[in-house]
Amino acid sequence: MRTRQRRGALSAFICATSFILGLSLILIIAPDFNNGPDERLQTLTKFSGLMQLWYFFVYVIFGAFLLVLSIALLEPNKREHTPLEQVTTLASYLWACYIFTSGFIAIFSIEFLFAKRFEFTGDVTTLWRDIYAVQMGLGEGIEWVGAIWVILVNTCLYIENRFAPKIVYFGYLISVFGLMTLVENWQQVGAIFGLLQIVWFVWVGLLLLKEKSQSQ
Numbered sequence: 445m446r447t448r449q450r451r452g453a454l455s456a457f458i459c460a461t462s463f464i465l466g467l468s469l470i471l472i473i474a475p476d477f478n479n480g481p482d483e484r485l486q487t488l489t490k491f492s493g494l495m496q497l498w499y500f501f502v503y504v505i506f507g508a509f510l511l512v513l514s515i516a517l518l519e520p521n522k523r524e525h526t527p528l529e530q531v532t533t534l535a536s537y538l539w540a541c542y543i544f545t546s547g548f549i550a551i552f553s554i555e556f557l558f559a560k561r562f563e564f565t566g567d568v569t570t571l572w573r574d575i576y577a578v579q580m581g582l583g584e585g586i587e588w589v590g591a592i593w594v595i596l597v598n599t600c601l602y603i604e605n606r607f608a609p610k611i612v613y614f615g616y617l618i619s620v621f622g623l624m625t626l627v628e629n630w631q632q633v634g635a636i637f638g639l640l641q642i643v644w645f646v647w648v649g650l651l652l653l654k655e656k657s658q659s660q
Contacts, residue, residue: 449656452516455509456649462509463642466502467635469494478631481576485569492558496551503547507540513645516652517597517606528603532596539593546582549575587637591622594644607651611644618644 473491476483488495514536518529525533553575557568598615601607621637624630 446656448516448519449652452513453649453652453656455513455516456645456652458509459506459513460642460645460649462501462506463638463645466498467638467642469498481573482569484576485572488554488558488572492554496554499547499550499554503543503550507543507547510543511536511540513648514597517648518600526600526603528596529600532593532600535593535596539589542582542589546579546584549579549582550584553579586625586631587622587634588626590637590641591619591625594619594622594641606655607648611647611651614640614647615644 470477473494474487477487478484514533518525518533518536557572557575594615598612598619601615602609602612618637618640621633621640624633625637
């Protein structure tokens with residue numbers, strides 16, 4: 445169990461770091477990144493390699509360690525999963541797959557559009573708008589899937605009385621901002637969701653380390 449707690453804590457800190465890197469790059473280097481397809485294309489044209497790295501950390505790395513964290517939080521001791529834990533585990537895998545899909549589409553799209561080895565002679569802007577439509581169709585910038593995961597995980601923690609109720613209530617508050625991104629023109633609220641998620645991940649990581657030390 446202590447190994448699982450240690451891995452969970454490390455994963456929580458890595459998830460928080462992924463969010464920090466993602467938000468920092470957007471705010472500092474590409475503040476217009478989420479303002480529309482033309483603005484995003486300009487950013488990708490200027491910083492194609494950097495944006496591929498950004499998508500890798502924010503999507504691929506985050507998705508992988510999200511699963512490790514979920515296992516650490518949901519894996520029961522000496523008993524079977526409850527139905528809620530089973531649904532939450534499924535939601536964890538679905539969110540991770542969702543993140544992987546969005547991330548890899550973005551990474552390989554940048555590679556296709558800007559790598560010299562591809563002899564693409566068409567209109568980049570037109571092709572990019574089609575790719576952008578696919579990315580938005582997958583829900584990039586809309587955090588409702590993550591919000592559902594947060595609700596389910598915190599509900600499991602509350603029922604098991606594993607952590608203090610205040611972190612559960614904080615998680616529910618975070619989920620509200622995630623669900624708000626479903627409303628048209630409210631996608632910018634996703635930044636608040638991300639910032640609060642950073643706090644939640646760090647908090648959970650510290651609690652897992654404390655739990656590990658108490659079990660020794």
